[in-house]
Amino acid sequence: MEKMVSSWCNTVKFVPQDYVFPEDTRTEDQTVPILKNCPMIDLEKAVSGDRNDVIQQVLQASQDCGLFQVINHGVCDDLIKDTMEMSKEFFNMSNEEKASLYSLDPHKSCRLYTSSFDYARESIHLWRDVLKHPCHPLEEWVDLWPQKPSKYRDVVGKYSIEVRNLSLRILELIREGLELKPEYFGDEMKDVQMLVLSHYPPCPDPSLTLGILKHYDPYVITILYQGNMSGLQVMKDGQWVRVEPVANAFVVNIGQLLKVISNGKLESVEHRVVTNSKEPRYTIASFIGTRRDTIIEPAKALLEKDDCRPLYQAFSYKDFLQAHKEHRGEGEATLKVFKIEG
Ligand SMILES: O=C(O)CCC(=O)C(=O)O
Numbered sequence: 001m002e003k004m005v006s007s008w009c010n011t012v013k014f015v016p017q018d019y020v021f022p023e024d025t026r027t028e029d030q031t032v033p034i035l036k037n038c039p040m041i042d043l044e045k046a047v048s049g050d051r052n053d054v055i056q057q058v059l060q061a062s063q064d065c066g067l068f069q070v071i072n073h074g075v076c077d078d079l080i081k082d083t084m085e086m087s088k089e090f091f092n093m094s095n096e097e098k099a100s101l102y103s104l105d106p107h108k109s110c111r112l113y114t115s116s117f118d119y120a121r122e123s124i125h126l127w128r129d130v131l132k133h134p135c136h137p138l139e140e141w142v143d144l145w146p147q148k149p150s151k152y153r154d155v156v157g158k159y160s161i162e163v164r165n166l167s168l169r170i171l172e173l174i175r176e177g178l179e180l181k182p183e184y185f186g187d188e189m190k191d192v193q194m195l196v197l198s199h200y201p202p203c204p205d206p207s208l209t210l211g212i213l214k215h216y217d218p219y220v221i222t223i224l225y226q227g228n229m230s231g232l233q234v235m236k237d238g239q240w241v242r243v244e245p246v247a248n249a250f251v252v253n254i255g256q257l258l259k260v261i262s263n264g265k266l267e268s269v270e271h272r273v274v275t276n277s278k279e280p281r282y283t284i285a286s287f288i289g290t291r292r293d294t295i296i297e298p299a300k301a302l303l304e305k306d307d308c309r310p311l312y313q314a315f316s317y318k319d320f321l322q323a324h325k326e327h328r329g330e331g332e333a334t335l336k337v338f339k340i341e342g
């Protein structure tokens with residue numbers, strides 16, 4: 001517990017040496033430019049307006065940026081606010097109250113930890129505390145979730161369901177856009193959902209530290225709520241740029257599995273999180289993924305339609321995760337393992 005950044009960060013004036021990243025991996029400049037033309041997609045229009053136009057916006061943004069933001073997404077503002085409140089309350093509880101969830105074991109399904117999933121093996125730590133738990137199907141997991149704050153399970157349970165529904169609606173737009181058959185994203189492609197609540201406390205020298213190292217999301221799709229504090233940066237045209245938070249909008253990230261399924265038509269964007277010295281930052285990421293035995297491959301219908309060869313061989317998600325672990329921080333290298341050269 002004493003390793004959690006929030007346990008000791010108020011007592012230090014300088015960044016401890018084991019939190020200082022090598023110069024080429026950390027952020028030297030806090031004032032990187034804003035991601036321009038980050039598409040803001042109005043999802044309501046998919047129902048009441050020109051659905052095809054929304055589909056094209058989603059596809060275009062996924063191709064150009066690997067990321068977009070959504071408004072009028074159907075998750076109600078109060079629920080987002082209450083969930084953020086639950087997260088803040090949780091992280092601000094005393095260490096005694098959180099102790100039962102804290103674990104250094106990367107295999108524990110619901111856990112509170114600090115830095116990355118494997119603190120014990122990393123040489124430099126991230127400026128970040130994390131609560132991570134599966135949430136689908138809710139009744140299977142909810143009993144493992146925090147018991148305090150007392151409304152946590154109720155509020156976060158509702159949030160996880162609504163955000164899951166949002167992910168499925170976006171996946172459906174993508175499926176239609178790629179002209180895949182209706183059952184393409186069947187149950188197995190989306191039957192895992194993880195919720196990751198992050199707390200990035202203020203840092204005395206943000207130029208030395210990172211909240212999360214550069215990475216690609218090793219899932220199908222991510223829905224991120226980043227509150228009102230910036231910190232998320234994406235690699236665009238060889239440059240790190242900021243994704244500014246927009247009140248009640250979600251950031252949608254195309255995961256690496258979707259890049260493979262779309263045979264590289266959709267991009268997955270490299271991103272990282274920087275720290276700041278002023279305010280704590282709280283974010284909630286919902287990842288839709290799959291089980292370890294699911295086979296991932298470029299959609300055959302897409303290859304036939306476009307008359308093109310597959311860029312990736314078929315692989316099990318288990319093998320992908322293994323490669324992901326081996327190439328930590330080098331997300332491009334993970335997919336290269338499965339790339340068909342030619
Ligand atoms: O907290 C954030 O802003 C981003 C989190 C993220 O990229 C992740 O958890 O994969």
Ligand SMILES: [Fe+2]
Pocket residue numbers: 215216217271
């Ligand atoms: Fe991420």
